[in-house]
């Protein structure tokens with residue numbers, strides 16, 4: 001596709017629910033220790049959704065902030081894409097529920113199910129729609145409420161997840177803008193689709209007394225196998241983005257990857273040979289919020305004045321599917 005326009009991130013926002021559950025609280029819920037969680041994952045606490053909240057509420061709060069930051073009016077949004085695998089319903093999409101909550105209508109709104117890579121997949125789609133001139137301001141949200149589908153009988157997964165949402169406005173840039181979405185790289189290897197799965201609730205295994213009794217509506221994950229795939233696939237998308245854009249890793253100002261495990265982030269940083277000071281990490285506060293980890297960390301880094309206008313930011317994620325994706329921006 002020949003791009004008619006350039007796309008940029010014009011605003012970001014994030015929201016996490018109020019309730020904080022730390023590792024010591026987790027010790028009361030499953031057979032685990034603060035020490036194990038910290039040393040094996042880097043996590044200290046996570047936020048749990050309130051009983052009267054759902055994923056679209058998290059999206060709404062993050063979106064309001066992103067819209068405000070971007071300087072556009074809500075009615076200037078002409079597409080909504082939500083990356084989520086834990087939406088309000090199987091259908092309709094959480095994007096349509098969010099559209100209603102924002103008081104908007106009359107333009108496309110849809111969800112992307114790419115696991116933790118959902119926000120990066122959604123950003124890539126948004127980039128295409130802005131570059132080809134069809135859209136001018138797209139609201140892209142990564143949001144997840146995985147704590148409602150935790151398998152409390154599996155300590156290997158129960159401690160890993162938190163709830164939250166990160167929102168981004170992707171807008172048409174004008175000729176004076178230095179900010180731009182430079183490139184994205186998406187991939188998937190469906191051979192491994194069963195390594196990270198919610199087995200029941202879909203057409204293959206509709207809800208039944210048995211599926212509930214056997215905990216099959218919860219998260220099932222083979223963590224070890226995914227760990228290896230994570231480093232390899234994120235390295236590969238980063239390598240493609242750097243090579244395709246003739247960039248040396250030294251020119252990257254910030255590396256921001258999916259926050260699933262500190263050891264995965266460290267291993268990727270080492271493989272890429274990037275300066276440790278350039279790696280953005282917030283896993284200790286929010287744990288794994290799946291599709292929301294990167295947009296949450298990006299918003300935080302912008303508000304903390306780590307990431308500044310003009311900085312080159314390399315992002316990468318991996319997740320259920322198994323999917324992987326990279327995103328290179330000049331913020």
Ligand code: UT7
Pocket residue numbers: 031032033036037040041116155156157159196222223224225226227230260261288290318319320
């Ligand atoms: O975002 C989506 C993608 N998902 C991921 O990125 C997850 C990737 N995988 C991982 O992050 C890691 O594999 C985990 C954090 C899930 C697990 O860490 P690990 O170092 O791979 O642990 P393990 O599964 O190999 O288990 C090692 C030991 C086992 O005990 P034994 O058999 O050696 O006695 C587990 O039973 O640690 C035990 N264990 C725990 N102990 C205390 C597992 N979970 C816990 C726990 N507390 N929560």
